[in-house]
Amino acid sequence: MRIGMLTSGGDCQALNAAMRGVAKSLYNKVDDVQIYGFLDGYRGLINNTYKLMDINDFSGILTIGGTILGTSRTPFKKINEPDENGKDKVEAMKHTYKELGLDCLVILGGNGTHKTANLLYKEGLNVVTLPKTIDNDLVGTDVSFGFQSAVDIATNTIDCIHTTAASHSRVFIVELMGHKTGWLTLHAGIAGGSDVILIPEIPYDLDKVVEAINKRINDKKHFTILAVAEGIISKEEMLYSKKELKEVRKKEHYPSAAYRIGAGIMDRTGQEVRVTVPGHVQRGGSPCAYDRVLASRLGAKAAELIINKEYGYMVCVRNNQIDKIELNKVAGRLKTVDPQAGIITEAKAMGICFGD
Ligand code: F6P
Numbered sequence: 001m002r003i004g005m006l007t008s009g010g011d012c013q014a015l016n017a018a019m020r021g022v023a024k025s026l027y028n029k030v031d032d033v034q035i036y037g038f039l040d041g042y043r044g045l046i047n048n049t050y051k052l053m054d055i056n057d058f059s060g061i062l063t064i065g066g067t068i069l070g071t072s073r074t075p076f077k078k079i080n081e082p083d084e085n086g087k088d089k090v091e092a093m094k095h096t097y098k099e100l101g102l103d104c105l106v107i108l109g110g111n112g113t114h115k116t117a118n119l120l121y122k123e124g125l126n127v128v129t130l131p132k133t134i135d136n137d138l139v140g141t142d143v144s145f146g147f148q149s150a151v152d153i154a155t156n157t158i159d160c161i162h163t164t165a166a167s168h169s170r171v172f173i174v175e176l177m178g179h180k181t182g183w184l185t186l187h188a189g190i191a192g193g194s195d196v197i198l199i200p201e202i203p204y205d206l207d208k209v210v211e212a213i214n215k216r217i218n219d220k221k222h223f224t225i226l227a228v229a230e231g232i233i234s235k236e237e238m239l240y241s242k243k244e245l246k247e248v249r250k251k252e253h254y255p256s257a258a259y260r261i262g263a264g265i266m267d268r269t270g271q272e273v274r275v276t277v278p279g280h281v282q283r284g285g286s287p288c289a290y291d292r293v294l295a296s297r298l299g300a301k302a303a304e305l306i307i308n309k310e311y312g313y314m315v316c317v318r319n320n321q322i323d324k325i326e327l328n329k330v331a332g333r334l335k336t337v338d339p340q341a342g343i344i345t346e347a348k349a350m351g352i353c354f355g356d
Pocket of ligand 1: 110134135177178179195211230283
């Protein structure tokens with residue numbers, strides 16, 4: 001059996017654990033397995049650059065972050081444009097698959113990756129995918145590996161900020177990853193005891209945020225911690241078209257969302273404000289135990305699908321069980337936080353301000 005394997009999009013913790021799960025399960029059950037590890041995501045499949053792996057390549061990687069295969073972003077909207085060498089990307093990928101005589105492609109990735117994986121499946125290649133992303137925004141799975149590890153790191157960042165914020169009586173803004181969805185900010189914000197949580201799904205009103213800070217001051221709590229996602233948007237900004245908003249942001253010259261809202265808060269409250277942006281630290285380091293288990297289980301399930309010749313699926317978690325879902329139900333859709341969800345209601349019940 002010849003398997004092609006690749007990791008695509010932004011890396012995250014437990015990618016290696018997931019590949020190990022697939023490989024160990026295949027080597028265990030199938031006599032003759034050859035795994036072609038494509039280098040740097042779809043780029044490796046396009047350029048036919050791979051490493052022929054053996055079982056030892058998957059040893060000792062369970063605890064290691066990043067991806068042993070390397071990764072890259074191959075934007076789906078440019079998938080039909082020729083690459084830098086003038087090659088038709090889709091044709092080149094199909095060609096590599098056929099030339100190597102592959103039986104199946106195992107693709108680990110997030111949203112963009114799944115659009116391309118679904119396209120390749122529709123083009124006739126056998127594909128099985130695994131859900132990776134710290135953003136947790138893949139439709140069809142309750143959770144993706146990488147998410148919990150990132151939540152732990154982001155929570156630890158907020159924990160560290162707590163002691164310094166309290167000592168200096170300042171307002172601290174911690175900006176967490178998530179351009180389109182706020183899962184990571186929501187979970188780390190609650191776990192870290194943030195007073196204000198702002199996410200892209202709930203446009204904020206600066207007045208409400210200022211009110212929350214002033215209330216804390218009146219209650220003799222001399223510091224406030226805000227957890228904000230990269231992609232937050234104010235109610236006012238919602239009135240702009242995408243193009244207009246781009247122009248407005250350009251003129252403001254703020255490096256990111258946290259600085260933008262920080263300036264507003266400083267102006268309106270007179271409080272000292274500090275911004276912390278942990279950035280890619282959230283995607284780095286060793287996967288947490290939860291992600292190691294999750295990725296291993298998803299890996300074993302992917303191997304089962306390959307052995308049973310069940311293609312065109314993403315392995316997933318549904319109601320705490322490892323399951324599968326058709327790729328066309330996943331590709332091109334985004335799992336966002338429902339502003340009416342129980343977790344938001346419960347957080348609000350505890351007095352957390354969402355700026356709405
Ligand atoms: O998709 C994962 C993610 O970490 C997002 O949360 C973040 O906005 C983005 O990737 C950062 O992308 P890059 O690593 O390309 O800067």
